[in-house]
Amino acid sequence: MLAMNYRGPQRVRVSHKPMPEIKHPEDAIVRVTRSCICGSDLHLYNGNVPDTRVGMTFGHEFIGIVEEIGSEVHKVKVGDHVLVPFNIACGKCHFCRQGLYGNCHESNTQATAVGGIFGYSHTAGGYDGGQAEFVRVPYANVGPTVIPPDMDPDDAVMLTDVVPTGYQAAEMGGIQPGDTVVVFGAGPVGIMAARCCWLFGAGRVIVLDQYEYRLEFVRNYANCEVYNFKEMDDPVVFIKKITDWMGADVVIDAVGAEAAGSALQTITGRKTLLQAGSATALHWAINSVKKGGIVSIVGVYGPTDNLVPIGNVVNKGLTLRANQASVKRLLPRLIEHVQNGILNPKALITHRIPLEEAADAYRMFSSKLDNCIKPVLIPPSARM
Amino acid sequence: METKTNDLPAIAQNYSHIKGWGIDADPKNDPTYPIKHRTNDEQTGYSWERPTQQPVDVEVLRSIERPTISAVFGTSTPPSGLSGAIRRYAFKYSESEYGHWLPLLLADRVNMVEGIIDDFRRGHVPNIFAERGWKAEWKHDPQGLTKKVLIGTAVTVVVFMLLRRKR
Numbered sequence A: 001m002l003a004m005n006y007r008g009p010q011r012v013r014v015s016h017k018p019m020p021e022i023k024h025p026e027d028a029i030v031r032v033t034r035s036c037i038c039g040s041d042l043h044l045y046n047g048n049v050p051d052t053r054v055g056m057t058f059g060h061e062f063i064g065i066v067e068e069i070g071s072e073v074h075k076v077k078v079g080d081h082v083l084v085p086f087n088i089a090c091g092k093c094h095f096c097r098q099g100l101y102g103n104c105h106e107s108n109t110q111a112t113a114v115g116g117i118f119g120y121s122h123t124a125g126g127y128d129g130g131q132a133e134f135v136r137v138p139y140a141n142v143g144p145t146v147i148p149p150d151m152d153p154d155d156a157v158m159l160t161d162v163v164p165t166g167y168q169a170a171e172m173g174g175i176q177p178g179d180t181v182v183v184f185g186a187g188p189v190g191i192m193a194a195r196c197c198w199l200f201g202a203g204r205v206i207v208l209d210q211y212e213y214r215l216e217f218v219r220n221y222a223n224c225e226v227y228n229f230k231e232m233d234d235p236v237v238f239i240k241k242i243t244d245w246m247g248a249d250v251v252i253d254a255v256g257a258e259a260a261g262s263a264l265q266t267i268t269g270r271k272t273l274l275q276a277g278s279a280t281a282l283h284w285a286i287n288s289v290k291k292g293g294i295v296s297i298v299g300v301y302g303p304t305d306n307l308v309p310i311g312n313v314v315n316k317g318l319t320l321r322a323n324q325a326s327v328k329r330l331l332p333r334l335i336e337h338v339q340n341g342i343l344n345p346k347a348l349i350t351h352r353i354p355l356e357e358a359a360d361a362y363r364m365f366s367s368k369l370d371n372c373i374k375p376v377l378i379p380p381s382a383r384m
Numbered sequence B: 001m002e003t004k005t006n007d008l009p010a011i012a013q014n015y016s017h018i019k020g021w022g023i024d025a026d027p028k029n030d031p032t033y034p035i036k037h038r039t040n041d042e043q044t045g046y047s048w049e050r051p052t053q054q055p056v057d058v059e060v061l062r063s064i065e066r067p068t069i070s071a072v073f074g075t076s077t078p079p080s081g082l083s084g085a086i087r088r089y090a091f092k093y094s095e096s097e098y099g100h101w102l103p104l105l106l107a108d109r110v111n112m113v114e115g116i117i118d119d120f121r122r123g124h125v126p127n128i129f130a131e132r133g134w135k136a137e138w139k140h141d142p143q144g145l146t147k148k149v150l151i152g153t154a155v156t157v158v159v160f161m162l163l164r165r166k167r
Helices: A042-045 A152-156 A160-172 A187-198 A214-220 A235-241 A264-272 A280-288 A312-318 A327-341 A354-365 B006-015 B080-089 B098-121 B134-140 B143-167
Strands: A004-007 A011-016 A026-036 A062-071 A083-084 A134-137 A178-185 A204-209 A225-228 A249-253 A289-297 A319-322 A351-354 A375-378
Touching: A004 A354, A011 A235, A026 A083, A042 A178, A042 A327, A042 A354, A062 A134, A083 A152, A134 A264, A160 A187, A160 A289, A160 A312, A178 A187, A187 A204, A187 A214, A187 A249, A204 B006, A214 A225, A225 B143, A235 A280, A249 B143, A264 A280, A264 B134, A280 A289, A280 A327, A289 A312, A351 A354, A354 B134, A375 B098, B080 B098, B134 B143
Parallel strands: A178 A204, A178 A249, A204 A225, A249 A289, A289 A319, A351 A375
Antiparallel strands: A004 A011, A026 A062, A026 A134, A026 A375, A062 A083
16 A cells, blocks of 8 residues: 655655554554644654654544454444544543543553554554555544544544644633633644634634744634734734733643744754754743733643743743643534534645655645645545 | 623624634633542542453563553554664663653664665665655745755765865
8 A cells, every 4th residue: 555654854755565454353444535744743754753763654634434343343334434533542541531532541652641643653652644545543442433424524634633633722721701812823723723712702812923824814714813923023022012911811832843933942942852842832822821821732842851931830820731632522512513614624724635745745834835734645546 | 901801692792703702611611720620530540441452463662651561552663773772772761761762863863774775775766855845845945945955065065075174
């Protein structure tokens, strides 16, 4: 089968790999029909996530048709078109039972800080991902969800990560009616987070980014105020000024390790890997939220340390909330929102690219070429 | 200074142009006051009936912060070669130690070289330009790519000349 094949930092190709096999009675094999490249895939692509091995296939946002099931699978059947949450979750452990499906304790042997994630290095379990024609899906009774017949596959694939992550970013902000929320980052997750803030009753939503085309998109899509931080001396002072010098009630970091905006953070976090990615957005978030405010973090960072003003977290009495999105917990509500036209996730997809051209797709997304917001890879069998 | 009200229906009138405004609002969700409503079920769940164990038919490196291999695990790219040896060393340390993560990053770079050697061993010459997606860059940002190539060439020439001068 064809699969994306990681060869080293900023080098990927599509090559033939052996077909995945059922390894466990709760496994399913899924023939992929859509697979997105996620902003967090760029951390892998740039070689920033430890234990990313040459030969691995990335891809944690995918949908597909069930081709084969293990002997203990009863929730899905061969032929079902399913969306597969990016978290690999057993549904039985202490964490899954609390709805923390991103923190499953039975899906990742290599690290305890995170549950298993498809195609996200051995630090997240060593599973091949969905940027391929076929993929092995463990715990098929838990994660895979049959796509409602009236749902557009492009909407469905966005429900595997982007929509739940953006929604949970807003949810973790504990937004009170009328709150001012600042979102750092107008990538797909930031755009979705900005849109979802309104659902929780935000009174004002402000998005900061450095790319005009993305700011323009989120302004129209999420009906929010937008500002380009490249045009400011200091984004923190700017936010203070536009919030009566108080700071925002809630700030969302939807950027993570690839953040621009600080030479020190860029050199130490992205160029020399002396810290686990550039923490510029988180730094700004902590400093621009009001005292007693909430910082919601969904931007992904590496497993080592980052330079952030933790003293200000204490002195301002902040609450930090963060997690990988608990996709399964959120899916019923989010499917409802998509079906009712409250959320329109497929509008974020700007590029539909053949799987065979994955290397070009990564370059376009990474370098923000051709006004790329969200690229989706489509395998040959799904293009017929 | 702006004043806020908690009267949800009153605020909602101001946002009638935003579809779905406030439909998931939960004024009781206040994480600055983090006393979770507990049911006591949380405390009874520290052990659970484990899922069937996936047969261990490849080498799986295990974090020393857990006693067992997880019930399922990925079988992509088991450790091998020099990078594999470095990874095995890294897993002697906990996730809290630099001794764990820095060797893993080193192993990733060694693995990249191993990948190139392996390509040649199989008679495959890697097309670095295609793998780096330069076709897309040439199509959408030829100036940027040209600049990148020129800078790369200049740096290579300078390094080469410095090395020659030392001899």
